[in-house]
Amino acid sequence: MEVRSILTLSCCLVVTTGCSKIKTAETTYPKVISECEGQAISGRHIARWSDGHVSLIHGSSRESVIKEFVEPNLDQLERVEPDYRVTIKPQSSGALPSTTLVDNWGVARSSADEAWTLGYRGGGITVAVVDTGMDVEHYQLRNQIAYNKGESGSDALGRDKSTNGIDDDGNGFVDDYAGYDFAGNQPRVFDYDAHGTHVSGIIAAEHQDDVAGPSDHVQGVAPEAKLLPLAFIDASGGGSLYDAMRAIDYAVKRGARVINASWGGAGCSTVLRDQIGGLFQSDVIFVAAAGNSGLDVDSFAEYPASFNLRSQITIGATGTFNSRAQFSNYGDRAVHLFAPGVEILSTVPGGRYGLMSGTSMATPLVSGAVAVLLSARPNASIDQIRQSLYASVHYDSTYRNASRGRLDLGSAVRELIK
Numbered sequence: 001m002e003v004r005s006i007l008t009l010s011c012c013l014v015v016t017t018g019c020s021k022i023k024t025a026e027t028t029y030p031k032v033i034s035e036c037e038g039q040a041i042s043g044r045h046i047a048r049w050s051d052g053h054v055s056l057i058h059g060s061s062r063e064s065v066i067k068e069f070v071e072p073n074l075d076q077l078e079r080v081e082p083d084y085r086v087t088i089k090p091q092s093s094g095a096l097p098s099t100t101l102v103d104n105w106g107v108a109r110s111s112a113d114e115a116w117t118l119g120y121r122g123g124g125i126t127v128a129v130v131d132t133g134m135d136v137e138h139y140q141l142r143n144q145i146a147y148n149k150g151e152s153g154s155d156a157l158g159r160d161k162s163t164n165g166i167d168d169d170g171n172g173f174v175d176d177y178a179g180y181d182f183a184g185n186q187p188r189v190f191d192y193d194a195h196g197t198h199v200s201g202i203i204a205a206e207h208q209d210d211v212a213g214p215s216d217h218v219q220g221v222a223p224e225a226k227l228l229p230l231a232f233i234d235a236s237g238g239g240s241l242y243d244a245m246r247a248i249d250y251a252v253k254r255g256a257r258v259i260n261a262s263w264g265g266a267g268c269s270t271v272l273r274d275q276i277g278g279l280f281q282s283d284v285i286f287v288a289a290a291g292n293s294g295l296d297v298d299s300f301a302e303y304p305a306s307f308n309l310r311s312q313i314t315i316g317a318t319g320t321f322n323s324r325a326q327f328s329n330y331g332d333r334a335v336h337l338f339a340p341g342v343e344i345l346s347t348v349p350g351g352r353y354g355l356m357s358g359t360s361m362a363t364p365l366v367s368g369a370v371a372v373l374l375s376a377r378p379n380a381s382i383d384q385i386r387q388s389l390y391a392s393v394h395y396d397s398t399y400r401n402a403s404r405g406r407l408d409l410g411s412a413v414r415e416l417i418k
Contacts, residue, residue, distance in 0.1 A: 025070040029062060029080035036084070036268035044083035046242055048271045050076050056083065056242045079270055084241040086265040088132065088195050088233055088360060089292055102353060104219045105320065106202070106340030108212035110365055112221045114410020115372050116210050122222025122371040124378065127203050127258040128251030129364075130244060131196035133189050133231035135349035136178050138197060140205040140218055146226035146254065151177040171253065179229035180250060182243040192235045194348045198356050199262050200227050201347030202364035203371070218346050218353060221368025221409070224375070228256055233263065241265075245275055252282055257374055260367040261288045262360035264302050273307050280311035285382055287367040289359040290316040290329040296400070298331040308334040311382060313370070313389070317341025317362040318406055322396070328359055330400035336386070337393055339365040339407040369409045376413050388416035 032040060045057040045065050057080070059065035070080055107113075115121070126146045136145060150169025151161050161168045162177035173180055175187035183192065191197045204227050205220035212219055230247040233239035244263075251259050259279070276286050286309070291302040297314075298306070305314045316335045317328040319342040324330060328341065341362030348354035366389075373385050380388075392412040393405020 023074065025066045025074055028074060028077050029066055029070050031062070032082060032268060039084045039265060039268070040082035041085055041240055044240065044242065045080055046083050046245075046271055047080045048078045048274070050078055054245060054271060081268070081270060084265060084269055085238050086233065086241055086244050086263055087238045088193070088263045089358070101214055101216065102218055102345050103214045104212055104345075106344050106361070106365055107219050107221055109322075109340050110221070110369065110407045111410035112219075112369070112372070113210060113212035115376070115413045118376075118410075118413055120372050120376040120413055122204065122225030122368065123375045125222065125258065125371040125374045126226045126228055126254070126256045127222070127260060127367055127371050128228040128230055128247070128254070128256035129196055129200050129203065129260050130230045130232060130247045130251065131199055131260070131262060132193040132233045133181060133191040133196045134179070134200045134227065134229035135191050135197045135347070136189055136229065138201075138347050138349065139351055140207070140220075140347055141197070141200055141227065143206050144200075144204045144220075144225070144227045145178050146228045146256075148177050148254070151175055173250070179231075180247070181231040182247050183231050183234040183239055189229050189231060191349050192231060192233065193237065194354060195233075195262070195356075195360065196229065196231065197348050198346045198354055199260060199360060199364045200229065202344065202361060203227065203260065203368040205347055221365055222371035222375070225368065225371040228254055241269055241272055245272060248275060252279065252284055257284060258367050258370050259284060259286045260364050261286060261304060262363045264289065264291050264305060269303070272304060273309070276304060276307060276312055277309045278311075280309070280382060283382060284311065285370050285385060286312045287363055287370060288312055288314045289363040290314050290331070290335045292327045292358050293329055294327050295329050296331055297329045297335060298333045302329060305329060306331070306334045313337070313366060313386060315339055315359060315363045315366045316401055317357075317359045322394070322406065324399065325357070327357075328362075332400055333402060335401040337366070337389060337401055337403045337405050337407060338362065338399060366407055369407055369412065372409060373412060373416055377416050380416060384416065388412045391415050
């Protein structure tokens with residue numbers, strides 16, 4: 001039985017089974033409910049230890065893991081559960097030629113340029129894109145990467161640290177100069193699908209404009225922010241919960257203030273919920289897609305959207321007429337605000353642009369907005385960022401979200417710095 005470990009920040013939320021119950025192997029690794037069985041990855045199990053770290057356990061079945069692993073380590077374990085499959089589900093997509101006029105309507109509709117004219121463009125803030133990877137050579141993204149200084153320059157033998165096959169900064173990852181590919185367990189980052197590159201461009205595609213609108217290039221919401229590309233979803237459109245958690249943990253260690261999560265799945269995971277909840281202690285904001293099932297996630301839960309944690313902001317999508325997109329999930333409690341997410345043109349691999357729709361596209365608009373807000377007030381708490389977004393929304397009483405509103409970044413900046 002193989003055991004692999006990562007360090008997480010999830011120790012602040014402890015799962016209990018009630019004060020009157022005695023801890024047993026069966027309660028530490030409870031049976032999976034029927035609706036979650038289809039998401040479980042065969043032979044892979046996640047264990048959270050009492051000191052906060054998380055391990056990947058390889059075992060043929062729950063019963064064998066209980067006998068060979070849980071029972072011998074019961075006093076040191078908090079929770080064991082299956083590793084689950086996580087997916088991206090864009091509503092629609094289509095590649096367009098690189099010469100296509102980019103209208104940047106979502107950025108304009110979100111009043112991002114009002115923040116730019118005030119001098120706030122995301123400078124000094126790193127946004128981790130936990131997704132399918134990124135085309136790090138795209139001409140609007142290559143200058144936006146949060147490069148790892150510990151893996152740059154020359155080593156004692158004159159070799160390039162970014163490619164010398166050595167963990168120069170001692171963080172447990174070899175040659176992680178431009179992010180990391182957790183799906184392939186390799187430092188070379190590329191995009192398995194185009195989804196991650198598209199999301200990255202919405203957040204921080206490089207530009208110098210002060211006015212949002214039609215252009216020959218993509219206008220990132222936070223063009224002075226840095227992007228940390230972290231792949232955990234492969235070409236199949238899916239990835240593992242364990243790899244997602246590794247990426248989230250890595251993002252925190254690399255100093256990301258914002259984590260963009262345009263994906264869903266793993267609804268039965270207690271360890272993911274606790275890890276995201278623990279981000280609050282590090283002042284890291286987790287921006288999550290509401291999902292594209294057209295459902296009320298307060299009643300029909302999808303995750304991580306429905307976790308509704310203090311460290312989390314969950315985003316639904318609106319269309320060109322500002323109404324909720326038909327595909328977008330909603331929720332008066334768990335979905336916090338809406339942002340444009342229909343026919344959004346952004347960067348895709350090969351120096352091109354592509355059109356995509358989904359809450360996956362609305363989410364990075366808000367991740368970029370949060371980066372801009374943090375650049376305006378770097379010491380702002382998560383609660384203060386959330387309050388500035390809530391207090392400044394384009395209000396619509398018909399919106400089924402907690403703020404009853406749609407993103408208005410210019411007003412949010414003014415609210416935060418007043």
